[in-house]
Amino acid sequence: MLGLARTVERRWSAAVKPDQELIDEALSGQVGAFAELASRHRGSVERLCQRFFSDHELARDLVQESFLKAFAGLKTYRAEMPFGAWLRAIVINLCYDELRRRRRKPEELVGDFTEPELDWMQLVNTATPEEIVSAAEEKRHAHDLAHRLLDTLRPDDRMVLVLKDSEDMAVSEIAAALGWSEAKVKIRAFRARQLLRKQAERILSAERRWAAR
Amino acid sequence: MNCFEARRDFRAFWRRELSAERREAFVAHLRECSGCDGAFRNFALTAPVLHSEVEPAGHREDLARVREAVAARRPAMAYRTSAPRRQWLSMSAAAAMVLIAGIMAAYLSISEPVGNLNDVLSQSEPQVEPVVELFGPVTPVARVDQGNGFAE
DSSP states (O other): OHHHHHHHHHHHHHHTOOHHHHHHHHHTTOHHHHHHHHHHHHHHHHHHHHHHOSOHHHHHHHHHHHHHHHHHTGGGOOTTSOHHHHHHHHHHHHHHHHHHHTOOOHHHHSSOOOHHHHHHHHHHHHSOHHHHHHHHHHOHHHHHHHHHHHHTSOHHHHHHHIIIIISOOOHHHHHHHHTOOHHHHHHHHHHHHHHHHHHHHHHHHHHHHHHHO | OOHHHHHHTHHHHHTTOSOHHHHHHHHHHHHHOHHHHHHHHHHHHHHHHHTSOOOOOOOHHHHHHHHHHHHHTHHHHHHHHHHHHHHHHHHHHHHHHHHHHHHHHHHHHHHSOOOOHHHHHHHHSTTTHHHHHHHOSOOOSOOSTTOOSSOO
16 A cells, blocks of 8 residues: 555656756756656647647747747756746747748738638638637638738847737746837837728728629 | 637537537527627538547557657767766866966976076177187287288
8 A cells, every 4th residue: 555655746746847856857967857747738838839820830830940049958957947838948949930921911911801701701700709709610711711810020029029928928937038128118019900890891892892792 | 609709619519528518508699690600510521530539540660669669869969978078087187287387387487497588688788898808908819911811
């Protein structure tokens, strides 16, 4: 009985091994410890990448690259900061670089809508708020259209908007992660929301005009 | 519910986090306020990305890929872990060199003592005199009236 209790206790303590312990083990060359860290934080890393990119393959590549970068720089990690926050800063910087690399002109993005996207826009224009929420959960193109709209923003603006509105990060946290001043973060967030509202109004009014024909 | 409260609740409504009572008040406000209704429809266009709870795809093979890639980089890790050992080696080598230099300096100072300069100078004077005594008083080597010394 006592032996069983000890086994359970051992398993429990192994299950809740703190991040720092796993980091130390990974630094001593145990790949399994880093794999455990990766599986622990994969969900949040993946979610963050998916907020920036609709392309699932690209998001998966970025997830992998983030962990490789974290592994390569593990020695530079300092315990004053939670590992999750340190890892998030790596992901943010990778996504930011990718956004800048892929940047296209806004006019290339908002223009040709697919039939399902037009249906979704019509629904947003005409349905009740509750119907809109229910429909959005099922429609993949609602997600795609949202990404297309966000693609019209500059990388800086989009970065701030996602981190602030989706990840609920404080202005000071965003400023620290991107190496910007807090004033710049606030200005970018304001600008991003304004631009996005204008784009959304333009899309919905275009859909109304198209429906009236 | 006023416009400020309604707009603050956009996200909670989208995520279905409002109580039934609050949700009713929210919908009722949007029915009456065209400004908030329009703002909510604009919000709905980006909410699927910005405000929905994104479910991670959770591909099992992704973790396997990370594990493989990390294992492939293991030599780099081994290099990093051996760094402290190399640091110790270089530190002990430096300490050994300092020790050797110290021993050599001590040895040189014992075998060749450097005395006072006056002592050195006073010691050099008697060394000249025996040379003078050996050859006798100094006389001119050749004079014009005595010839060159080879004829006799």
